[in-house]
Every structure is written in structure tokens, then in C-alpha cells.
Amino acid sequence: MNRIIIYFRFYLEKTYFCSSNAKTKIVKTNRLRGLIKKYLIGLSVMVFFFFNSCTPQAPETNTKLDSYTKILYSKPSSQVLDSLFQQAQLDFSDSAQVDIMLKIYKKTIRSRPIRHDILDTAIFLAQKINYKIGLADGYNKKGLNYRYALDYQESVDYHRKALHYYEQTTDTFGRIKCLNSLGVSLRRMNYERNAMDHYIEALRLSRLINSDRSIAVALNGIGNVYVNIEQYQQAMPYFREALAIEQKSNNNRGINYDLSNIGEVFMYQNQYDSALNYYSKALEIANNLNHKDNASIIYNCIGKLYQGKKQYEKSNIYYDWGIEKFKEFGGKRYLSNTYINMGVNYNRLSNSRMAKKYITEGLQIAQEINSRENIILGFDALSHYYEKEGQYDLALYNYRDGIALRDSVNIEKTKSHIAELETIYENERKDNRIKEYQYQSELENRRKLTLWMLISFLVIAVFVLFYLYQVKRRNSKLEMEQMRNDIQEYIQRLEDFEIQSKERVSLEKEKSKKAIDENIETEKDIFYNNVKKYGLSEREMDVLLLISEGLKNDEIAEKLFLSVSTIKTHTRNIFIKLDVRNRIEAARKAQKP
Template sequence: MSKIYYFSYPILILAFLISGSIFSQKNNLKTSSTDSLFLELKVKPNTISKVESLITLYKLAIKNNQANEAIIDEAIIVSEKIFYLKGLGESYDRKGLNARKNNDFNNAISYHKRALNYLNKTSDTLLIIKCLNNLGVTYRKVNLEKEAFQYYFQALDFSEKFKHERSITIALNGIGNVFIDIEEYDKALHYFKRVYALDLKNNSIKGQEYSLSNIGECFLYKKSYDSAYYYINNALDLTKKYKHKASEAIRYNLLGLLFQKKGDYMASTEYYKKAIPTFTNSNNIRYLSNTLINIGKNQLNLANFKEAIDNITLGLNNAKNIKSKENITLGYKSLVDYYTLTKNFKKALESQKIATTFKDSILNESSQKSIISTQIEYESAKKDKQIQQLALENEQSKNKAKTTFNKLIIISSISLIGIIGLLYLLNLYRKNSDLEIEQKNSELQMYLNQINQLKDKVENKSSLSKQYFIEKYSEFDLSKREIEVLTLISKGYSNIEIAEQLFVSQNTIKTHIKNIYLKLDVKNRIQALKKIGI
């Protein structure tokens, strides 16, 4: 039987590729439609509505498997230009989701972190909650349980305060899964049962399937096999009833693991085999590789060594193709068992060394990613602080302009009353000399000119304030670091103080200053500051 599955896997994959080509023309039409909509949006004025339309288009492209990063990058560019912090936050969060989907977890963390920095400056609590949950998921993917807990619990706290049950469910499931990862199964059960209660209350069928399966998995690891079978089998019944084929295959995989743990290898293999067609048709290589390796493990215990090595090798190769570290480790451990049972101790030792090395590399990578995530947080916060400061100054400028405009209205009203009074007096004293009337008309004209000048000044102030930061250094082609150095020079900092402020050596600062002098075509600090108008 296993030989049939071993050879049918490539055939099913070929069928999957052929069926994909049938829909290629339809996908090309979708791509063309997305591209044309994007081009239409690009030429529109930079507004909040444009940013939100770009984000919506990006989500649609992702849904149609036609991801186009240029769309969301344009949303970020426009948001920066109009200081739209919510747009920046949502855009970076979306980039993080797509990076995570592509297993690019380092960039996913970076994007979600940047998103959170922006969203924390807004009042959109739901977007903040989503971003916190996304960070929890991503940190769990790289085995950083401490950070995953931190963000999941923050998301749970916000969700409960605002009674947003979908976000509560996501956070609770995430927390439960992290507790499974660190083998604290009783705590995981507590959170999964809370989710199940919410699923029953809201009549969420898919949620109930997922929760029952999670609860069953906890009992499996606790070696409470009867309870595990009860919950997983109930989850399987729901998936069959509502024809959720992808979920059904995952339940079969879990039941296969359950019977393997119980030592019933034939029953375990039968459940695993039931999952293979669905995993193959959906191109779910991660689960397929796990299933094949576990079938091989069962066959080892049944002394079917030829079939065992075929399935273990196929599963291990698939795991290597998608770089699934857990399944690669499982595959090499299974090879150790195979070579030990077949008395090929040299190869058993080689496989054991590879398995151990690979397991250590996973731990080292997790540690390295923890350091990287800290660096990402620092760099992102530093970069985003500048934009947030500009947005704050822009808002202050708008408020100041609004206050000035209100004052102008009051002044105008008072002036208008004064004009009416003057006209009334002129009517009473129209017998006065023409010279006196001429003088009063001149004064009146002067007041009106002052009012118009004030109005023009108010209207221009906002745009000048915005352009000041953009145009100040652009004409000199200075780098970001050179701008920082020049800014500190304008504040009177010495080379030593600048080096301490930017955490670099004095020689580096001297190099930057030399480059600044060359680009500005000056010889000293005073000339440089004069050149840029400070």
C-alpha cells in the first residue's frame, strides 16, 4: 500500500500543475485588471482616500494570489507625504502579513514593528489589536516564546476591554499554541477551552473544529489518549459534516500521531494515508512531508524496512525543499532508527550527527533572531521617529493656522463693525470736508490690505512648514547620516559630542564632515551652515 502512495505523490503533483495551467489565463486577466487599477490610482492626487484604496487593492491582489508589492509601497509613499500615520501603520502591517506568508519572518517582524509604532499614535484600537496578534504569531513562528506571549497578552487585554471576540479568539489560540510549544499542556488546555466556549456561543463551526482539535492535541501530549481521541474524532466528524477537506486531512494527520503514540502502528498508518491525497492536491508540502516520514516510522516498527526508507527519504526531501526545520529533524531521527535497525551503524551515526547539528542550528537561529528583532526594533523606531515628528509638527502647524484663522475672523468681524460705524458717522457728518473723507477711505483701505495679507500668510504657512523639511537638504544630495551630522553641527556640537550622540567613532564623524564640505563646496562649519541657510 505504501508503495502506491510513494509513486502516486508525483502523479498528483503533476495533476495539480496541469490544473493550475487551466486557470492561468484567468489569473492573467486578474493581474491585468489589478495593474490597470493601480495605474489609475497612482495618477490621482495624494489623499487619505487614495491610500485606503491602494491598501484595499493590495488586499485584493493577495487574495487572488497576485501579490504586487509596488501597490503597498505606493500607499506608504503617499502616506509619508501627507503624514497619514494610520495609513503607514496599516500598510506596514499588510507587508508583514505577506512576508510571513512567504516565510520571511525577519522582515515580517520588522514590518509589524514599524506598523505598531505608527498605529500607537492613532486612535484605531482594532488595527492595534490586529498588529499585536500578528506580532505574536510571527514571534511564535521563529520560536521566540517570550516575545510571542508579550504581544498575545497585550492583544488579549485590548480585545477584552473593547469586547472584540474575534480578536479575543485569535489571542487565546495563540497563547494556547505557545504553551504547547513549551510543553505546558494544562495551561494550553485552559486557553483552548476558553476559545471553545466562545465558538459554541457564536456557533462558529470552523472555530469548533479547530478548538476540539487543539484540545485533543493537548490530551495527546499529556498521554491521555482516550480523551485525545474523543476530541479529535469530534473535530473530524464536524469537518466531514461540513465538507472542510483541508481540515479533514489535518485531523487524519493528528489521529495518525495519536495511534502512533499508542503503539498501534497499522491504525496510525491508515489514518496518515487518508491525509495524503488532500495534502498532495492542495500542495501542502509541510504536512505531506510530516505524514510520509511518520508512515515510514510506523513501517520501521512493523519491520517493513524497504517501504520505510522510501517514505522517510521522500518526506525528508520534501522537508528540505521547503526548509521545514522540524520535519528535517524528524526525518534524520527516523533515519537513525532505520540504520540502527538494519545494523548500518556508520550511517546511523552520521544521521545522528546531522540531526543533532540541525537541532542545535535551530536553537542558535532562534537566539540570533532574538538579537535581530531587537536591532530591528531600534532601527525602525529611529527611522519612524522622524516621520512621526514631522507629522506632529504638521498637525501643530494646522492647529496654529486654524487658531490664526479664527482670530482673523474675529478681527474681520470687528473691522466690519468698525466700517459700518464709520459709514454711519460719515452719513451724519457728510458735510465734513472732502479731505477728511479721503483720509478715512485711505485708512479703511489700509485695514483691508492688512486683513488680506494676514489671510495670505495663514494660507501659505501650512505648505511652507511642510516643504521646509523636505527641501532643506535635498539640493545638496546629502546622505541620511550626513544630514544628522550637519544638524548636530548646527546645534553647536563638537566632533566628540557628535560621535557620542550617533554612537560612532570620531574618525567616522571626520569623514562625514569632509564629505559634507565637498558636497556643499565649503571649507568650514560656518560656511556650511550659511550655505544651507542656518
């Protein structure tokens, strides 16, 4: 501040001296112009020295940041990280302190124990100074913590907070990571529709900044949503595109993930040899990278593969290898799935004691973490177990629980919404290509277009002037009034004619519709009167009507919004009441009066 006052005083003295000597040499206008010019120069000098005096010493701060960065890249122990955290609170202030704390926290994830207090401190400081990038990064990491703890609802809440702050910054890459993380948590909660929204937005932004890694992550997310809703053919192109991108950039971790996803799709399509080929490649990469968590997940997948091939003992060997690793790194969702599938295998091997033990333990973990797909799997497994043991009441109880939970997932709405979103996204991409082409064309033809527009403007101007001159010369007030009246009368006639035409068309449509409806109702009534004598319920008559139209069970179930098993039950009852043996006889008998 003293430096500013000195420069300001120097400026005033110099300005006053110059203006007093110039009074006799220049005219009044030039003197005023010179004073304004000198004032602006002096103000610029003051502003420069003001900011220079207020700006922190950057070289010193950069030196400290470099020293912290070197320590963090040297794989420090938990004690060293704790010391860095304490020292950072003294060495830095404002946004630099938040950034260095987030880096220290990230290192604690590897070195263990994870220091959640460091993350909370960073978020608190970011809130205090309204540091939006720090808040976004902090909340995003908080969301990841809750996801790893299998608390997906909290994870979604924190990721949404992070996304709110990312949208207020220019950090597009951070926003993409947040969108992909949010998609994972929503997918784990079986909110496929919302997950797809976020993956598509992440893919759009990734293509915009040309980030191959982010594009691959988003593509895998979209593919996994399709796997969740059992649309395997739609999932495969996304996984293959992601694999091509990762192979191009030689990212082994990404390649490992993509190979596993492709293997999973082949497995669900019962193409076991192809699936095993991809799983083996993925397992080899995971072992080379020493990624035990990925290796254990692949063991689980291979176990499921051999389960599909009905090689239950071999399947349990792979499941058992995976369980040890899942317990080690806390993968409860996969652990639950593995326990239940091992129980299923033991049940098929007629080892009832081990079957019930593993199924019950897996179902308990699934309910603890609210994993809906594993809960459904557990109820189905228990139902089959009790059915095999002859305890049909318990089998029916577990079967009903599984059906109730499965029906709560509205897969059909998700499929239609995803198809709609995908169409919108593809249309946007096409529109962007068209706009790009148009922009390039405009650049090439700008000179011609400018000349054409100039000529057109001149022609239009001449035409307008000539028209106005002719109107003023030829038309009188009476002629204009008469013309207006004639036009109004003509318009009125047209409107009357149009109204009459519309009324005739609407009447004809109503008559034809009414005739069609009466015909349909008459045919339906005749059918119901024919079959009413057999004592069929209303729902059974609906089913019989669709059978007579040649529909299959799954098509009838879709039309009546019932399960296939319910349709089969109605069909059996119809056969009994009509005393027929098959669908053809039932249809013939229903048509007889």
C-alpha cells in the same frame, strides 16, 4: 481664495462704517470692546469659508468609495480587480487611494494570482504622504505574506514595522491583530518567550476593548506556546476558554480551530479516545465549511494519533489524505511533518525502501524552510532507520545532529520566563479590579470625603497656628540651641549603638557560615577520599555523590546540567568500577572508608 478676499473686504467696510457712526454715541472703552468683538466674528467667518473652500467634495468621494465597495463584495475576477486597481489610481488621492488599494489587494488573495505589486504600491503611496494607518496595514499584510511563504524572519521584521506604526495611531484592533500575527511567526521560529510577550499584550488590549474574537485568538496563541514547550496541562485552560468564547459568538471557523487544539493536547497526553472525539468534531466542521486546508491539518493530526496507538497502516491512510491537500495549498511545514511520520510508520512496518524515501524527502523540506522541530524529528527518524538497518555509524551521526539541535532550544528558560509573565499579567488584572472597586467607592463617598477633608484641613490649620504661637512664646534662642545639641548627641549614640549591633551580627553570621562551609567541605572531601581508590573520574564521583543522596537520574541530570542518557552512562561506569549491581550497593560501598 477669491471668496475669502470678498468676505474679508465686506468685513472691513462694515467694521469701519460702524465704528465711524459710533464715535459720537459711545465712550472710548465701549468702542474698543465692540471692535474686538467684530474682529473675532469676522475672523471666524474667514476661517470657516477658507476650510470650506479647501475641503474636497465629500459626497462625490463617498459615492465612488461605495461603488468600489459594492464591486469588491461581489467576488470579482482577477481581470476586474486589475481594472479597479488602474482606475483607483485616477479616481482617488492621498489616504483614500491607499485604503482602496489595500482592499483590492486583499481580494486578490482569494481570486489569485496574489497581486503583490498592488500592496507595494499602497505602501509606497502611504510612505509618500506619511499615512501611518496605511503603512501599518500594509506592513502587516507584507508580514503575513512572508509567513505564508515560510520566511519567518522577514515576517517578524515586517510585523514589527507594522507594530511601530500601529502604536502611533488609535487603531487598537489593528494593533491586536499585528501582535497576534507576530506571536505566530515568533512561535514558528521557536522563540516562545518573545511570542508569549506579544500574545499577552494582545490579550490585555483585547480585554480592554472587549473584542471576543481577538481574545479567543490570543488565548489560542498562549495555549500553543505551552504546547510548544510541552506544558499541556497549562495549555488546556486557554483552549477551553477560547472554545467557550467562539461557541458563544457561534463562530464555526474559530470552533473548528479550538477543537483541533484541544484534541492535540489530549493526543500528546496519550488520551487517544478523547483526542479522536475532538478531532472528529473539528473535521466535520471543516468539511461543512469547505476549508480544505483545515481538513488536511486534521488528517495529519489523526494520522499522528493512530501512530501513537501503533496502528501504522491506518495512520498512513490519514497521512496520505493530508498530503494531497498540503501540496495543493503549499503547507510545507505540515507536508514535511507528514512525510517524516509516514517514513517512521513504514520503518515500523519493516518497509525500509519507503521509510527512507519519505523520511529523506520530509527532512529535505524541513531544512529548506528551517523548521527546527521537523528537522529534529527527521534526524531522529533517520537514526532509528539506520539502527534498524544495522548501519550504526550513520545512526549515531543522525542521532548526534538531532541532539545538537534539540539542546540549542533552551526550554527551561522559556518556561520560567513564561511563568513570570503570566504572574505579572494576573497581578495586573487583580490590580485593575482593585482600582475599579476603589474608583466606584470614591464616587459613592465623594461628598463625605470632601466634608471630612475640609474639617481635617481646618483642624490642622488651627493646630499649626497654635503650635507656632507656643513655640514663639516659650522657646528662646539658648534653649533651642541646647535642645539641638542634646538631640544630636542622642542621635550619635543611637548610630554608634546600631553600628556596633550590626558588626556583632555580621561577625556571628560569618562565623556560622564559615563553620557550615567547613563542615560541608569536610564531608565532601571524606566522600571523595573514600571513592578515589576506585579510579572514578571527577564527574563520576559527582554522580555517585548524588546517587548516595537518593536522587534519581532525571534529578541528577537537572542538577549537573547533563542529559539523562549521559547520567545513565556514568552510572553504568560507576557500577563496573565499584563492582556492584545496583544503586544501593554503590551508595553503601561509597560510604565505606
